[in-house]
Amino acid sequence: MAIDNLRYFEDLCKDEDHMQSTPLLDGKAIPVVPAISAIGDRSATAARDWAHTHASEIDALTGQAGVVLIRGFEIVTPEDFRNFCHAIRPDLRNYKGGDSPRTGVADQVYTSTEYPAHLEVLLHNELSYAGWSPDRVFFGCLLPALTGGETQIADGRRIYETLPQDIRSRFENRGITYLQHLWDADGETGIGKSWQETFETADRHAVERYLTDSGMEFEWTSFGLRTRATHDAVLEHPVTGEKCWHNQADQWHRGFDSVKVSFGAKEDPRFNPETSGEASLGNHVVYGDGSEIDIADLQCIRDVSKQCEVLFPWQAGDVMVIDNILAMHGRKPFTGPRRVIVAMA
Numbered sequence: 001m002a003i004d005n006l007r008y009f010e011d012l013c014k015d016e017d018h019m020q021s022t023p024l025l026d027g028k029a030i031p032v033v034p035a036i037s038a039i040g041d042r043s044a045t046a047a048r049d050w051a052h053t054h055a056s057e058i059d060a061l062t063g064q065a066g067v068v069l070i071r072g073f074e075i076v077t078p079e080d081f082r083n084f085c086h087a088i089r090p091d092l093r094n095y096k097g098g099d100s101p102r103t104g105v106a107d108q109v110y111t112s113t114e115y116p117a118h119l120e121v122l123l124h125n126e127l128s129y130a131g132w133s134p135d136r137v138f139f140g141c142l143l144p145a146l147t148g149g150e151t152q153i154a155d156g157r158r159i160y161e162t163l164p165q166d167i168r169s170r171f172e173n174r175g176i177t178y179l180q181h182l183w184d185a186d187g188e189t190g191i192g193k194s195w196q197e198t199f200e201t202a203d204r205h206a207v208e209r210y211l212t213d214s215g216m217e218f219e220w221t222s223f224g225l226r227t228r229a230t231h232d233a234v235l236e237h238p239v240t241g242e243k244c245w246h247n248q249a250d251q252w253h254r255g256f257d258s259v260k261v262s263f264g265a266k267e268d269p270r271f272n273p274e275t276s277g278e279a280s281l282g283n284h285v286v287y288g289d290g291s292e293i294d295i296a297d298l299q300c301i302r303d304v305s306k307q308c309e310v311l312f313p314w315q316a317g318d319v320m321v322i323d324n325i326l327a328m329h330g331r332k333p334f335t336g337p338r339r340v341i342v343a344m345a
Contacts, residue, residue: 139320151340163300
């Protein structure tokens, strides 16, 4: 697959005198991360026009390689980034239903995450817990961190193949259920994002329509909104047919101190695994049949994911296009200012 991807990738650039192609991370966990570099006109306008001309090829290449890196263009504003992404995928979407703290910086463009710089965002598939999950995620680097801050990536196929058979079977056969209790911005301060922030509206009826259309269970509580969504933990890629690990169970399980810390809730009894019912807040995950997931299994998943991850330093102007089924992504801790933004389709 690596050779086929690279050949296809070279064909994409061969008639462009202002572009060159090189493989990045060849032979690592993701066989080839194609890196397409601008060597002529680097303007944001040239970037948009090139992306528009080659939109179908870039999208198809992403669907084969899992990740494509495009660098060297002068993409310096959220609007530049948005125009580039829109040229490839005009069907960009809002981050409605997402639990990561993000701020909109342009139409359908957000900060990548606002989790504290000293914390790692573990590998995951974007919005795998929600009613809608994108098939493409775009990251753009406007300002790389002083140290760290890489957006680590991993091949979901390799994670699936590397996991012990018994763990893989439990998740594949039972599926997983994501549980959320979101607080009301007009009430007592809660954990994580409020339901108004999560669904980008204060209209309860609009939220109910979204959840109903998404096939999610929900109920309004005295504290806010409780949701329940059951999904497959493993997906078959619609093009390649390969099985891919596709979930973020280890990010949502309350048994991990890292999950509590990421929500600012390490000492909050409302976020303890033992707390249930109305008093239980934040996120949790169980098997699709309602049984608890062994935290030792989740630790094994974390360990395997770590073995499969690869990373590279961001450069200003970089755009990374990710197939959200084939590849997982995260964020390493960092120092200094960092500005990485995201769009999805």
